[in-house]
Amino acid sequence: MVENLGGLQDIIKPGGSVAIKVNLTGGASVQPPPGRSLTEAYATHPEVVRALGMVLRQTGAGQLYIVEAWGMDAFAVYGYEPVAQELGAELVDLNVEAPFSDFIVMLVGGGAFVYESFPLNRTLERVDTFISVAKMKCHYNTGVTLSLKNQIGCTPERFYHVEGNLAPRAAMHGSAEESVTRVPGVIVDINRANPIDFALIDGIMTVEGGEGPWIASVAPVSPGLLVAGKNPVCTDAVASAAMGFDPTTEWPTTPFLHGHNHLTLARTMGLGTNVIDEIEIRGVPIAEARFPFKPATG
Numbered sequence: 001m002v003e004n005l006g007g008l009q010d011i012i013k014p015g016g017s018v019a020i021k022v023n024l025t026g027g028a029s030v031q032p033p034p035g036r037s038l039t040e041a042y043a044t045h046p047e048v049v050r051a052l053g054m055v056l057r058q059t060g061a062g063q064l065y066i067v068e069a070w071g072m073d074a075f076a077v078y079g080y081e082p083v084a085q086e087l088g089a090e091l092v093d094l095n096v097e098a099p100f101s102d103f104i105v106m107l108v109g110g111g112a113f114v115y116e117s118f119p120l121n122r123t124l125e126r127v128d129t130f131i132s133v134a135k136m137k138c139h140y141n142t143g144v145t146l147s148l149k150n151q152i153g154c155t156p157e158r159f160y161h162v163e164g165n166l167a168p169r170a171a172m173h174g175s176a177e178e179s180v181t182r183v184p185g186v187i188v189d190i191n192r193a194n195p196i197d198f199a200l201i202d203g204i205m206t207v208e209g210g211e212g213p214w215i216a217s218v219a220p221v222s223p224g225l226l227v228a229g230k231n232p233v234c235t236d237a238v239a240s241a242a243m244g245f246d247p248t249t250e251w252p253t254t255p256f257l258h259g260h261n262h263l264t265l266a267r268t269m270g271l272g273t274n275v276i277d278e279i280e281i282r283g284v285p286i287a288e289a290r291f292p293f294k295p296a297t298g
Helices: 046-059 072-077 083-088 124-127 149-154 174-193 230-240 262-268
Strands: 019-020 064-068 090-091 104-107 115-121 129-135 136-140 143-145 198-203 205-209 219-221 223-230
Touching: 019 046, 019 149, 046 064, 046 083, 046 129, 046 198, 064 072, 064 083, 064 124, 072 083, 083 090, 104 124, 115 124, 115 174, 129 149, 129 205, 136 205, 143 149, 143 230, 149 174, 174 262, 198 230, 223 230, 230 262
Parallel strands: 019 064, 019 129, 064 090, 129 198
Antiparallel strands: 104 115, 136 143, 198 223, 205 219
């Protein structure tokens, strides 16, 4: 797949540092569905990251960081400690300042939808390359959760906590009415503040109907797919099409039943296109790869 994309020499500096953002949905307390492990259901599988890390090493990458904001115990539960050891990578909990003394504030730029800046772990500021390795899933609020949505997990939860609300980063969602426009706007804002250089989506074994076990419509599926690209909007659009969805459709049309289409919003901000006819697709054609997902209905 990487060879089909022309290799990674254009985004990996010799000896350069790389942050790999994984998706460990819900952290260490989540229970897997019957007959599946957590990484065969809700989270980025560590074997996908191990394979990517080997490619990065072969390309000449220096320091590797595997990053997520669900606590260090989540890395252990999801099987990332032996992978990190094998790759010589450092595990970083983005919820805290460590290994630094404070967070860096990264600016969105003009025309922010919700947040003009984000406090982030300084690792994200200092690396040469940022990679999003997401799980191929639907999402109740955002329709699909792929490489762009994965960036929400870069933010320290404490700054978006709402007193009396147990939902993580509740401030990003706002009220049920606000979330229709607010969550898509936050996704685009964070991706402008911290751009993705390479996107890889794990759709080998996952779930349909939602992002985690708190969504009643969630059910295990095995699409057997990996999707990758050097533009995250294009990559998410192709992944959405492989999931059986039109990546340009708008709320309240499937899969964007409860919020505006953040892929279209990203296109309007110049981050890439979600129009399939404008994307060069290499490898298996979408028609052959398509594995229809059921949307998140609740």
